[in-house]
Amino acid sequence: MNIVVCVKHVPDTASRIRIGANGTSIDTSDISFVLNPYDEIAVEESLKLKEAQGGNVTVLTLGGENASSSLRTALAMGADEAIHIKAENWQGDSYATAKNIANEIQKLPFDLILFGKQAVDDDNLAVPQMVAEFLGIPSVTVVVSLEINGNTGKAEREIEGGKEVVEFSLPVAIAAQKGLNEPRYPSMKGIMTAKRKTITTIEATQFEAKAKIVKMEIPASRSTGKILGGVSELIGSLKNEAKVI
Amino acid sequence: MSVLVFAENRNGKLKKTTFEALTAGRGIADKLGCELLAVVLGTGISSFQNELANFGADKVVCVNDPMLENYSVEGFAKSLSEVVAAKKSSVVLFAATSLGKDLAPRLAAKIGAGLATDVTALDVKNGKLTTIRPIYAGKVFATLEFGSEIQVATLRPNIFTAAENPKAGNVENIAVSPGNIKALVKEIIAAAGKKLDLSEANVIVAGGRGLKAAENFKMLEELAEVLGGAVGVSRAVVDAGWRPHSEQVGQTGKTVSPTLYIAIGISGAIQHLAGMSSSKFIVAINKDADAPIFKISDYGIVGDAFEIVPSLTEELKKVL
Ligand SMILES: Cc1cc2nc3c(=O)[nH]c(=O)nc-3n(C[C@H](O)[C@H](O)[C@H](O)COP(=O)(O)OP(=O)(O)OC[C@H]3O[C@@H](n4cnc5c(N)ncnc54)[C@H](O)[C@@H]3O)c2cc1C
Ligand SMILES: Nc1ncnc2c1ncn2[C@@H]1O[C@H](COP(=O)(O)O)[C@@H](O)[C@H]1O
Numbered sequence: 140m141n142i143v144v145c146v147k148h149v150p151d152t153a154s155r156i157r158i159g160a161n162g163t164s165i166d167t168s169d170i171s172f173v174l175n176p177y178d179e180i181a182v183e184e185s186l187k188l189k190e191a192q193g194g195n196v197t198v199l200t201l202g203g204e205n206a207s208s209s210l211r212t213a214l215a216m217g218a219d220e221a222i223h224i225k226a227e228n229w230q231g232d233s234y235a236t237a238k239n240i241a242n243e244i245q246k247l248p249f250d251l252i253l254f255g256k257q258a259v260d261d262d263n264l265a266v267p268q269m270v271a272e273f274l275g276i277p278s279v280t281v282v283v284s285l286e287i288n289g290n291t292g293k294a295e296r297e298i299e300g301g302k303e304v305v306e307f308s309l310p311v312a313i314a315a316q317k318g319l320n321e322p323r324y325p326s327m328k329g330i331m332t333a334k335r336k337t338i339t340t341i342e343a344t345q346f347e348a349k350a351k352i353v354k355m356e357i358p359a360s361r362s363t364g365k366i367l368g369g370v371s372e373l374i375g376s377l378k379n380e381a382k383v384i
Numbered sequence: 385m386s387v388l389v390f391a392e393n394r395n396g397k398l399k400k401t402t403f404e405a406l407t408a409g410r411g412i413a414d415k416l417g418c419e420l421l422a423v424v425l426g427t428g429i430s431s432f433q434n435e436l437a438n439f440g441a442d443k444v445v446c447v448n449d450p451m452l453e454n455y456s457v458e459g460f461a462k463s464l465s466e467v468v469a470a471k472k473s474s475v476v477l478f479a480a481t482s483l484g485k486d487l488a489p490r491l492a493a494k495i496g497a498g499l500a501t502d503v504t505a506l507d508v509k510n511g512k513l514t515t516i517r518p519i520y521a522g523k524v525f526a527t528l529e530f531g532s533e534i535q536v537a538t539l540r541p542n543i544f545t546a547a548e549n550p551k552a553g554n555v556e557n558i559a560v561s562p563g564n565i566k567a568l569v570k571e572i573i574a575a576a577g578k579k580l581d582l583s584e585a586n587v588i589v590a591g592g593r594g595l596k597a598a599e600n601f602k603m604l605e606e607l608a609e610v611l612g613g614a615v616g617v618s619r620a621v622v623d624a625g626w627r628p629h630s631e632q633v634g635q636t637g638k639t640v641s642p643t644l645y646i647a648i649g650i651s652g653a654i655q656h657l658a659g660m661s662s663s664k665f666i667v668a669i670n671k672d673a674d675a676p677i678f679k680i681s682d683y684g685i686v687g688d689a690f691e692i693v694p695s696l697t698e699e700l701k702k703v704l
Contacts, residue, residue, distance in 0.1 A: 150520065152635050152636070152655050152658075158524065232498065233489065233499060234492065234493065234498070237493065260519065261519050262502065262518070262521065263501050263502075264486075264489070264501065265492075265501060268457060268493065269489050269493035272461070272490050272494050273493060276566070277458060278457055278490065278567065279567055281482060283629075296482070296486075297482065299581035299584060300581040302575075303455070303571070304571040304573065305567050305568065305569050305570065307566055307567035308566045311566075311567065317637075318628075348498075349496070349530065349532035350498030350499055350500055350532070351529055351530075353529045354526070354527040355519075355526050355527075356524065357525075358522070358524075360680070361666070361679075361680040361682075363679050364678075364684065365682070366683075366684045366685070366686060367683055370685070370696045370699050371699060373667065374696070374700060374703060377644070377665070377683070381682065381683075384611065384704065
């Protein structure tokens, strides 16, 4: 099975975010970047499938020079090959990102494309469905369980108050939700071999953004409220002041 | 030109978030000076006409097709793309539910539209939609403008208030070809004993590591029951195996904006705040007066949850 895993290099979730001088992107100077947490789950799933059924795992990212470190992490976990679509200070929207990714995947043999459920920077959940649309293949998002049997498969996706069981044919795009698996840590040996694996690079194509960030603001922080003496005071405040009960 | 709102129904009922989206759509349609259309896909759907008209739909577009009885992102996106073309829609709105979030991007890609997801404010500028959406887990609000002719947005639940605004809402039936569907929902498994989903709850009673054991969440369930709310948890609780991930609130869990969020035994880590800081009222109960959760809470009680929560539940029973 040929598996492609799309991974994004994103700010660590503990980062304090500041807005850059241009007002439309963040100041990245003091931020450490990591492999998107959901994409770790996608990488893990590809490795489990490869171990069980055989195959080849290619990881792919679109991002600046530094994004290669997330590719190295995925290679150290056990991916076989990597593709880096280079785009420094990329300000493209999901559409432009997905178009670039789909164009690259089109050149490869693929049965399964794995994504994370969402990039923890733009919080979209859009690139997986868009890539699938551009490639004309089915997609299942927010997946917590996955089975592949030859040319078909079955996935469970989380919905409000339960799960949907989706049956599909391959090739397919799957976006991983937490709970699908527990990602492994790269082993020492993995890290060493990853250094010798090659990363193929190409330049991103700029497409005109269909949706564009024109302004970024830090939301006003909530002001600290009152410390109350006890339960009856709390109920009184919720009833009479907040009027929420 | 028209504004199109996707009317989501499950088990023969329209979702509350559909009315929120209709009300928001009504405002946009009035500013653009065009019609507001609600579109329903599936079978037996014309029964929704009255409710959709009541919340502001000038027209109810029905796509009656057995192929659309069960959800499929391909079939729904293809069908909607034909409705958008037939009705010359320039704005298409969805609620950011699990279905809306899955479907809207696929439609946007298909019709070459710009997309804004999980929007918390929207307006019209120079004849086009502009939106505000939280990014970086709510640490930043981004204003988006569109370059595309058609603009697609999903609206975060519980942010827009649904308001009745009766319009004609005449039914128009449209036939589409849902196309070749390669992934289809075969079954829905309801989570055991869960009545209300977090993202739809008006009140959330959330517990953290401070609750110390799985069985102590009974206490929170009782409080949630009295308030008509749902139970949420921090990641520490999920990691400990006390509660399922579907209840996790935060950056790698659910984003919620209930009217009332009660955080019990939760310290208030940045990743937790990311998921709940847009709640309208926040109450914290924590034995550590320096816990960061107090910094963003409207009301706080410093003390032991095992004493406060049962007494809160008892007292609320008397007044509610
Ligand atoms: C990539 C990443 C993603 C993450 N995503 C999320 C996420 O989505 N959601 C999330 O919640 N976290 C997330 N986290 C974890 C987060 O950093 C915190 O570790 C977690 O939120 C802590 O949970 P907690 O507040 O329950 O536990 P703790 O931080 O241990 O806090 C427990 C609190 O309980 C109080 N307490 C103890 N006993 C009592 C008592 N008897 N009565 C009252 N109070 C008491 C203590 O004073 C303390 O404040 C993420 C972390 C990472 C690295
Ligand atoms: N720049 C990118 N490079 C590679 N994969 C990406 C990129 N952006 C998004 N993805 C993939 O799409 C998923 C969802 O991202 P998003 O739609 O941006 O929330 C991520 O978890 C990745 O798997």
